[in-house]
């Protein structure tokens with residue numbers, strides 16, 4: 001059993017008073033949960049979450065859910081298809097005056113990066129093509145967190161996961177989901193993070209006034225899968241932004257604009273060193289090749305970034 005799986009199994013054995021989410025097995029310090037909390041604060045209770053299998057499914061403990069609106073559980077591949085059905089049903093109810101416009105719900109897909117980058121991608125593509133009016137929230141913890149942090153399409157280069165345990169960690173590269181989604185020309189697209197709540201709130205507020213497919217990717221520091229102390233989650237998130245690992249940006253009308261500019265970007269090592277999943281890049285000796293590759297790619301990205 002990998003260290004992250006081991007931690008995860010130990011978390012399950014904790015008494016419920018140590019757990020977030022009203023007794024559900026969410027980990028303390030979960031960056032994904034922080035982002036969803038903030039998003040829900042802006043969207044309000046008239047929201048239905050269409051939630052694909054993953055960590056956030058643990059929020060609901062039948063027959064309870066912390067969401068006051070509604071919650072609908074789907075298989076990993078089908079949350080966007082589920083959202084189509086829910087949106088269509090709500091539209092019919094409004095049209096037949098079975099519910100008032102005030103009772104109508106925001107339809108929000110909630111999935112992890114595993115769903116978003118992998119099995120859920122084709123059904124997302126379909127919803128954008130059909131111009132479905134909904135919001136997609138992908139919380140990106142860079143792995144299949146709920147099943148023990150296996151490598152996903154969101155895993156970054158060099159990270160150790162429970163399926164990439166060798167001395168190099170994951171030898172592939174994180175998919176550029178933002179560009180994949182942008183190529184579909186959605187109504188709105190943005191990256192967010194819970195540790196930058198004002199930037200997050202401004203973007204989510206904007207989605208409330210735009211009709212059509214709106215998609216956000218929330219970078220989600222994950223103490224259990226990334227192997228760090230839960231109390232460091234906000235610090236890890238802020239370092240992801242300050243080192244340029246997680247660019248905060250928006251896509252509107254074909255343009256990509258960055259919403260937070262750093263006076264001076266910090267070296268990526270300051271972020272990597274906070275997490276056990278990158279320990280092997282520093283101990284027993286530094287892997288200069290991988291560290292340089294990671295830094296070079298970040299530098300190259302920012303050479304062409306456009307700001308407001």
Ligand SMILES: Cc1ncc(C[n+]2csc(CCOP(=O)(O)OP(=O)(O)O)c2C)c(N)n1
Pocket residue numbers: 053054055056075076111112113114115116141143144145146147152
């Ligand atoms: C088709 C299918 N394969 C595997 C699983 C088992 N499974 C449940 S949650 C999960 C991980 C999902 O990863 P992600 O979408 O990134 O969400 P996270 O767990 O990280 O929150 C997996 C593999 C499943 N539910 N369905």
Ligand code: SF4
Pocket residue numbers: 025026027028029030031032033055141145146220221222223224225
């Ligand atoms: S494994 Fe990570 S993403 Fe999942 S609940 Fe725990 S901290 Fe959150």
Ligand SMILES: [Mg+2]
Pocket residue numbers: 112113114139140141142143144145146152
């Ligand atoms: Mg994940």
